[in-house]
Amino acid sequence: MSLSARLVRLIQADGPMTVEAFMRLCLHDPEFGYYATRPALGADGDFITAPMVSQMFGELIGLWAIDTWTRLGQPAPFRLVEMGPGDGTLMADLLKAARVIPTFRACAEVWLVETSAPLMAQQRERLADQGVRWAGALAEVPGGAPMILIANELLDCLPARQFVRTERGWAERRVGLDADGALTFGLAPAPEGFRPPAGLTGIEPGALIEVSPAQEALGTEVGARIAQDGGGALFIDYGRDSPEPGDTLQALKAHQKVDRLATAGEADLTVHADFPAFAAAARAAGAATTHIIGQGDFLRALGIDLRAQALAKARPDQARIIARQHHRLTAPEEMGALFKVVCIYAPDLAPAGFEG
Ligand SMILES: C[S@@+](CC[C@H](N)C(=O)[O-])C[C@H]1O[C@@H](n2cnc3c(N)ncnc32)[C@H](O)[C@@H]1O
Numbered sequence: 001m002s003l004s005a006r007l008v009r010l011i012q013a014d015g016p017m018t019v020e021a022f023m024r025l026c027l028h029d030p031e032f033g034y035y036a037t038r039p040a041l042g043a044d045g046d047f048i049t050a051p052m053v054s055q056m057f058g059e060l061i062g063l064w065a066i067d068t069w070t071r072l073g074q075p076a077p078f079r080l081v082e083m084g085p086g087d088g089t090l091m092a093d094l095l096k097a098a099r100v101i102p103t104f105r106a107c108a109e110v111w112l113v114e115t116s117a118p119l120m121a122q123q124r125e126r127l128a129d130q131g132v133r134w135a136g137a138l139a140e141v142p143g144g145a146p147m148i149l150i151a152n153e154l155l156d157c158l159p160a161r162q163f164v165r166t167e168r169g170w171a172e173r174r175v176g177l178d179a180d181g182a183l184t185f186g187l188a189p190a191p192e193g194f195r196p197p198a199g200l201t202g203i204e205p206g207a208l209i210e211v212s213p214a215q216e217a218l219g220t221e222v223g224a225r226i227a228q229d230g231g232g233a234l235f236i237d238y239g240r241d242s243p244e245p246g247d248t249l250q251a252l253k254a255h256q257k258v259d260r261l262a263t264a265g266e267a268d269l270t271v272h273a274d275f276p277a278f279a280a281a282a283r284a285a286g287a288a289t290t291h292i293i294g295q296g297d298f299l300r301a302l303g304i305d306l307r308a309q310a311l312a313k314a315r316p317d318q319a320r321i322i323a324r325q326h327h328r329l330t331a332p333e334e335m336g337a338l339f340k341v342v343c344i345y346a347p348d349l350a351p352a353g354f355e356g
Pocket of ligand 1: 051052083113116119154
């Protein structure tokens, strides 16, 4: 049986499902979900991420982690956690950059939080002999010590619900079946008491908004953890920095946008990170949060221009490639503006990169 056939059976039995339930099954179903069966990252796969664009990304995040550890008073031990580490490239480049400060590495207990067995296997290969530990959820990483957490492109694969403003009020988008038995989008009344996120104004009939309970729950969990144990948590993702309407559900296969309903379990399925709601949840749990800034501004504040110059000087034959990678990571029309960064931190820490 395929995931599509399973979805059809589920809908026949229980009725149309929320977009949130659809996303969860497409991505995380243990038997058929994309991340459980066929995650394909990289140039030959379905999508490429910033650490794969250039080693500069992981190196600069490594320097950010060292700087954060220094601002925290060089705690020993501390937990260095990456959530959703993909093929392990970011952590590998981070640890390579961190070799300049051996005490940082000696004090770091490194944890990778991963739900995908195939990706965990790739991480084990790339990070063999690095003394890294794995957990299936952040809650499994022991508390009681400050935490420096990194997560790149994790929020976008946490599922969201979609609501549509109609002439008669709010409705929730659901995935049901058309007359031929194929998956299709439809609408059902929104749950009693549904309220759109605060700060959304001028919503006209036809507008669609997204709400991600899973992203907010992670904001709460990380905020509470940081408030309790201290530290800083850096989240980088494509998403919005203020509440706004828009259907951002997207399926990607072999770097192309594909039909969201026809490729269940076969494509990466994402929504934009809802940074305002995520950060608000972390603050409500007792942590502080920085401004939400563009990836380009963040990487420039960490010194990507100088790093690119140094790399090009060391390898003049690679200078054009390095310039292209720098452009891809920082230019507003590439990843520099759509991708955003926020840090959740304990109020006694002022994290680097957000001063501007
Ligand atoms: C889009 S990939 C990003 C990979 C990597 N951070 C990078 O930048 O290349 C998403 C990653 O998050 C993982 N993931 C998805 N849901 C997760 C969850 N609930 N907890 C931890 N990891 C999760 C996926 O298996 C994958 O490793």
